[in-house]
Amino acid sequence: MSDKQPLLTLRDYGFTYALGTAPALNHISLEIWEGDFIVLCGASGSGKSTLLELLKPDIAPCGTSQGKMETMLSTQETAIVFQNPEAQLLTTSVLNDLALPMENRGLSPQLMRRRMAETVSFFGLESLLHRGPELLSGGEKQLVSLCAALMEQPKLLLLDEPAAQLDPIAARAFFDMLRRVHEELGVTVVLAEHRLDEAAALADRLVLLERGEIRYAGTPEKVFRKIWIGRDEDFLPFLPQAPLCSLAIDETKAPALTPPQLRERCRPFLQAEQKTANSRKDPLSGGKKVLEFRDVSFSYEKGEPVLQNLRMALHENEVLCLLGGNGSGKSTLLKIAAGLLQPRAGRVKRAKNLRIGYLPQSLHACFLADTLEEALQDSRKKGGCTQEEKQRMTKAFALTALLDRHPYDLSGGEQQRAAFAALLLRSPDLLLLDEPTKGLDPAAKQFFGTVLRGLSLPVLLATHDIPFAAAFADRCAMLFDGSIVDIAQPRGFFRGSRYYTTAIGQALSPLGSDAILYEDVLSLCGREERV
Numbered sequence: 001m002s003d004k005q006p007l008l009t010l011r012d013y014g015f016t017y018a019l020g021t022a023p024a025l026n027h028i029s030l031e032i033w034e035g036d037f038i039v040l041c042g043a044s045g046s047g048k049s050t051l052l053e054l055l056k057p058d059i060a061p062c063g064t065s066q067g068k069m070e071t072m073l074s075t076q077e078t079a080i081v082f083q084n085p086e087a088q089l090l091t092t093s094v095l096n097d098l099a100l101p102m103e104n105r106g107l108s109p110q111l112m113r114r115r116m117a118e119t120v121s122f123f124g125l126e127s128l129l130h131r132g133p134e135l136l137s138g139g140e141k142q143l144v145s146l147c148a149a150l151m152e153q154p155k156l157l158l159l160d161e162p163a164a165q166l167d168p169i170a171a172r173a174f175f176d177m178l179r180r181v182h183e184e185l186g187v188t189v190v191l192a193e194h195r196l197d198e199a200a201a202l203a204d205r206l207v208l209l210e211r212g213e214i215r216y217a218g219t220p221e222k223v224f225r226k227i228w229i230g231r232d233e234d235f236l237p238f239l240p241q242a243p244l245c246s247l248a249i250d251e252t253k254a255p256a257l258t259p260p261q262l263r264e265r266c267r268p269f270l271q272a273e274q275k276t277a278n279s280r281k282d283p284l285s286g287g288k289k290v291l292e293f294r295d296v297s298f299s300y301e302k303g304e305p306v307l308q309n310l311r312m313a314l315h316e317n318e319v320l321c322l323l324g325g326n327g328s329g330k331s332t333l334l335k336i337a338a339g340l341l342q343p344r345a346g347r348v349k350r351a352k353n354l355r356i357g358y359l360p361q362s363l364h365a366c367f368l369a370d371t372l373e374e375a376l377q378d379s380r381k382k383g384g385c386t387q388e389e390k391q392r393m394t395k396a397f398a399l400t401a402l403l404d405r406h407p408y409d410l411s412g413g414e415q416q417r418a419a420f421a422a423l424l425l426r427s428p429d430l431l432l433l434d435e436p437t438k439g440l441d442p443a444a445k446q447f448f449g450t451v452l453r454g455l456s457l458p459v460l461l462a463t464h465d466i467p468f469a470a471a472f473a474d475r476c477a478m479l480f481d482g483s484i485v486d487i488a489q490p491r492g493f494f495r496g497s498r499y500y501t502t503a504i505g506q507a508l509s510p511l512g513s514d515a516i517l518y519e520d521v522l523s524l525c526g527r528e529e530r531v
């Protein structure tokens with residue numbers, strides 16, 4: 001019988017931030033063994049980030065604990081990577097940021113150089129060593145943060161939604177590197193993530209949290225099938241596209257976890273007469289223009305052009321999703337649309353008396369009050385809304401229990417919901433949203449998309465969230481090399497794409513189908529709607 005012990009054990013563990021508040025974690029029993037790859041998932045505020053921070057005692061939040069936490073790891077043997085890489089890049093160059101963790105431990109210069117050479121070569125970051133963090137793309141910043149975390153050669157690596165701000169290609173590259181770190185270096189991984197389409201295929205175990213307690217735990221196949229068979233409406237939105245579609249086709253078989261597995265599951269059903277229409281749809285041409293870019297060019301001081309002769313129009317009542325890689329200029333375009341930046345050349349034409357609501361990627365500037373209640377009240381007054389309208393908005397966005405909290409004390413998803421509610425209370429005529437689904441769990445994204453569609457407002461939305469754009473956009477546009485290189489309705493836009501498409505699109509495009517949504521697969525395979 002093996003005498004092997006887990007690296008870390010939680011036994012009926014609970015944690016409360018302050019007296020009189022509800023527990024952030026309750027009755028958590030979990031063993032983390034050497035070589036595990038565990039993915040944590042759950043609604044915003046369910047306790048994922050709290051649990052990760054408690055697993056690394058030197059950054060554990062203040063509060064009261066119950067139960068037992070037993071660990072065989074020292075502080076140096078546990079490393080963490082956060083959602084925002086900029087919070088972890090502290091110096092003027094990549095080289096110095098990578099050396100900082102080793103310097104803090106007092107390692108010898110010779111050992112530091114050896115580890116630097118090996119780890120940087122493993123990540124392929126040699127060309128970035130002498131760049132400043134401000135010159136890196138989002139994907140490069142996150143890879144540098146991961147590389148820095150591994151400089152201490154940890155046994156346990158914790159990651160809190162590290163791909164939330166990455167474009168689809170950068171996110172795929174990051175998850176591939178994480179797989180190599182786990183398999184080739186033998187590092188145990190605990191990953192909190194909402195993007196389960198990629199993460200589930202890497203996991204040995206899934207742990208799904210609800211209000212601070214473990215609701216499901218087990219292999220991805222067993223957890224997904226249990227949720228499906230039990231018709232658990234709270235967790236059905238968390239099923240990634242591949243297992244969701246495969247279970248809808250045949251729930252007696254293990255769910256597919258990857259696009260290739262889904263492709264083989266669907267292949268027998270894809271007859272020519274069953275395929276969705278694959279003709280490319282033209283961009284919308286009807287409706288009044290409320291915002292128009294006419295040959296707009298822009299560059300920052302002494303920098304390369306960000307936008308060049310860009311032409312694009314937003315029509316009334318349409319949701320236009322702007323896609324493109326990290327650093328392609330999406331945020332710059334939104335700031336120009338909001339009037340925060342002025343184009344170097346060209347013109348932006350706006351409808352008269354247009355009240356613009358702008359939601360930036362960083363939400364810190366959105367909250368200037370000491371409590372969420374005060375922040376929403378201030379927005380209500382500025383927008384001319386009634387107290388009853390504010391109360392309805394607060395309830396609709398599930399903010400009632402958070403009103404006495406400081407906005408900075410909310411989770412990422414809670415902050416995102418609160419910022420959007422505050423924006424709507426200002427009664428805008430046009431919405432400009434920069435990564436609004438960042439940090440939102442799948443159920444919250446579905447609610448957010450439904451709200452957007454029901455507002456009957458023009459919306460220009462920059463996003464890396466391909467499934468969201470496919471489900472809720474009227475049109476999608478690709479920004480590349482400073483201009484719009486493609487714009488069309490979602491099915492035409494995503495058809496044939498290898499990288500910028502949904503998991504369903506990746507699975508079925510090689511078979512000649514332009515299916516991109518769960519409903520498309522049901523139609524192709526002759527199945528009825530289940531969720």
